[in-house]
Amino acid sequence: MTGTLxxxxxxxxxxxxxxxxxxxxxxxxxxxxxxxPESGESLARGIVAPHLNGAAEEIPIRMxxxxxxxxxxxxxxWAVGELGAHLEAGRDVAVLCEGDPFxxxxxxxxxxxxxxxxxxxxxxxxxxxxxxxxxxxxxxxxRNDVLTVVPAPLSEDELKARLTGAEAAAVIKVxxxxxxxxxxxxxxxLTEQARYIEHATMDxxxxxxxxxxxxxxxxxxxxxxxxxxxxxxx
Amino acid sequence: MTGTLxxxxxxxxxxxxxxxxxxxxxxxxxxxxxxxPESGESLARGIVAPHLNGAAEEIPIRMxxxxxxxxxxxxxxWAVGELGAHLEAGRDVAVLCEGDPFxxxxxxxxxxxxxxxxxxxxxxxxxxxxxxxxxxxxxxxxRNDVLTVVPAPLSEDELKARLTGAEAAAVIKVxxxxxxxxxxxxxxxLTEQARYIEHATMDxxxxxxxxxxxxxxxxxxxxxxxxxxxxxxx
Numbered sequence: 001m002t003g004t005l006x007x008x009x010x011x012x013x014x015x016x017x018x019x020x021x022x023x024x025x026x027x028x029x030x031x032x033x034x035x036x037p038e039s040g041e042s043l044a045r046g047i048v049a050p051h052l053n054g055a056a057e058e059i060p061i062r063m064x065x066x067x068x069x070x071x072x073x074x075x076x077x078w079a080v081g082e083l084g085a086h087l088e089a090g091r092d093v094a095v096l097c098e099g100d101p102f103x104x105x106x107x108x109x110x111x112x113x114x115x116x117x118x119x120x121x122x123x124x125x126x127x128x129x130x131x132x133x134x135x136x137x138x139x140x141x142x143r144n145d146v147l148t149v150v151p152a153p154l155s156e157d158e159l160k161a162r163l164t165g166a167e168a169a170a171v172i173k174v175x176x177x178x179x180x181x182x183x184x185x186x187x188x189x190l191t192e193q194a195r196y197i198e199h200a201t202m203d204x205x206x207x208x209x210x211x212x213x214x215x216x217x218x219x220x221x222x223x224x225x226x227x228x229x230x231x232x233x234x
Numbered sequence: 235m236t237g238t239l240x241x242x243x244x245x246x247x248x249x250x251x252x253x254x255x256x257x258x259x260x261x262x263x264x265x266x267x268x269x270x271p272e273s274g275e276s277l278a279r280g281i282v283a284p285h286l287n288g289a290a291e292e293i294p295i296r297m298x299x300x301x302x303x304x305x306x307x308x309x310x311x312w313a314v315g316e317l318g319a320h321l322e323a324g325r326d327v328a329v330l331c332e333g334d335p336f337x338x339x340x341x342x343x344x345x346x347x348x349x350x351x352x353x354x355x356x357x358x359x360x361x362x363x364x365x366x367x368x369x370x371x372x373x374x375x376x377r378n379d380v381l382t383v384v385p386a387p388l389s390e391d392e393l394k395a396r397l398t399g400a401e402a403a404a405v406i407k408v409x410x411x412x413x414x415x416x417x418x419x420x421x422x423x424l425t426e427q428a429r430y431i432e433h434a435t436m437d438x439x440x441x442x443x444x445x446x447x448x449x450x451x452x453x454x455x456x457x458x459x460x461x462x463x464x465x466x467x468x
Binding site: 018140 | 243338372384
């Protein structure tokens with residue numbers, strides 16, 4: 001019997017925002033794997049650290065620091081070999097995913113390579129999308145609003161087209177694209193209807209109007225929520 | 235000291251998909267409230283039933299069965315009085331919300347009425363959006379995809395406009411609008427790239443291609459996921 005590969009959403013950052021199901025699978029797995037930078041701590045592992053019992057073998061999937069648009073695919077090829085060996089030996093492997101595995105998560109790179117060959121189960125998690133709305137204190141979308149999720153790396157023209165007319169929008173993966181996004185929102189007259197959220201639900205959480213944001217310090221895990229009609233900000 | 239009003243996301247249906255934080259607040263609250271039909275069981279209460287210890291007072295917020303576009307607002311006015319009295323008496327009140335409170339949830343009607351007067355905290359939950367992707371076995375959105383969430387009650391023309399060019403889309407609140415949505419997707423040539431999901435993560439879960447769906451039986455809690463480029467369905 002081969003093992004099962006679990007992609008488990010660990011939630012947006014607060015360790016208490018993990019689900020009972022993710023916690024059960026995490027604590028029962030023989031092997032846990034997680035994305036990590038080339039050197040240093042893994043964010044996903046940090047989120048679940050209070051819940052680890054030390055029993056599992058840990059496999060960090062380390063991404064080289066490159067300016068590439070998308071992660072180095074050879075790292076995932078390597079990970080398939082490592083995780084696959086455990087699965088072949090009958091051991092379950094839990095891959096930790098920030099937020100939700102299928103909401104713009106890097107788990108898709110493993111899923112695409114392994115889902116045909118192994119039993120794979122995805123455990124959904126609280127995504128950054130709804131976590132940001134919660135800490136902001138404003139409904140993400142309601143009634144018959146259309147909600148658009150737009151990755152910040154898109155071109156200025158593309159961002160403009162996608163954000164025009166969206167009742168509610170979330171610009172994700174902001175990072176070094178902050179100034180471009182702020183410019184687009186200003187052009188569309190949406191500056192006042194937008195809020196910047198960084199590290200939602202973590203101790204380092206920040207919520208700011210756009211003009212108070214220092215662009216050089218904007219991390220990848222940040223988001224701008226826009227409510228076309230404005231919102232009752234708390 | 236007045237109590238705190240909590241809007242807690244209980245997740246999409248599987249009782250194990252509640253977060254540790256929601257569970258803690260639920261089990262400590264003096265009062266729990268939840269949306270319910272005019273007669274019969276509340277879906278949100280059903281989701282958390284295995285976790286209830288019987289200690290809390292329960293307040294069902296019962297919606298009359300009407301064909302109105304949006305819930306009867308006088309019911310929320312009544313609920314504000316009921317919940318407000320408990321808060322004034324210093325008791326914490328937890329309002330149970332299917333999925334996530336701020337993702338098209340009816341909690342917004344209470345939030346809008348009570349957030350200025352009382353301490354309110356929203357606990358995000360696993361939304362139907364990512365739960366449907368997980369059970370379908372296909373990433374919701376990845377890389378620089380734009381993801382559009384479109385409520386099915388919109389007009390045919392509006393649906394057509396919003397679904398054109400969206401790399402990934404979720405049509406929510408399908409219910410009695412199924413045939414209209416199926417027609418629009420067929421016109422756009424997206425039938426094969428779409429899947430219907432009903433009651434994701436519950437025992438009654440169904441996943442179907444669009445032509446296998448019986449329109450008369452489609453519940454409100456159903457969704458159609460569309461991947462413009464197609465997806466590697468499991």
